[in-house]
Amino acid sequence: MPTPFSVDDFKGKVDSLYRLVLLAARRANQISKNESHGFGTVTRSKKSTVTALEEVLEDKVGYTTASDEDEALLD
Numbered sequence: 212m213p214t215p216f217s218v219d220d221f222k223g224k225v226d227s228l229y230r231l232v233l234l235a236a237r238r239a240n241q242i243s244k245n246e247s248h249g250f251g252t253v254t255r256s257k258k259s260t261v262t263a264l265e266e267v268l269e270d271k272v273g274y275t276t277a278s279d280e281d282e283a284l285l286d
Contacts, residue, residue, distance in 0.1 A: 216264055224267055230274065231267065238263035238272050 218228060225231045242259040257265075266272045 220268060224270070225274070234272060234274055235260060235263040235267060238266060 221228075221231055225234065239259040239262070242262055246256075246259070263272070
């Protein structure tokens with residue numbers, strides 16, 4: 212059984228727990244839309260939420276804020 216995630220695992224990855232939830236939820240929805248589940252098929256893959264959280268930890272998923280975009284425009 213995999214080790215459960217801790218909030219401390221995500222320090223330095225996101226600026227708040229709220230943003231982590233939004234980011235992981237959005238990515239999990241993208242993953243679940245891309246998976247095809249037909250009747251009678253058995254999949255033993257990880258849940259999309261676990262995959263999304265792992266991707267955040269591995270820096271495969273990121274985010275920008277409005278202030279980041281404003282600073283980029285000024286540069």
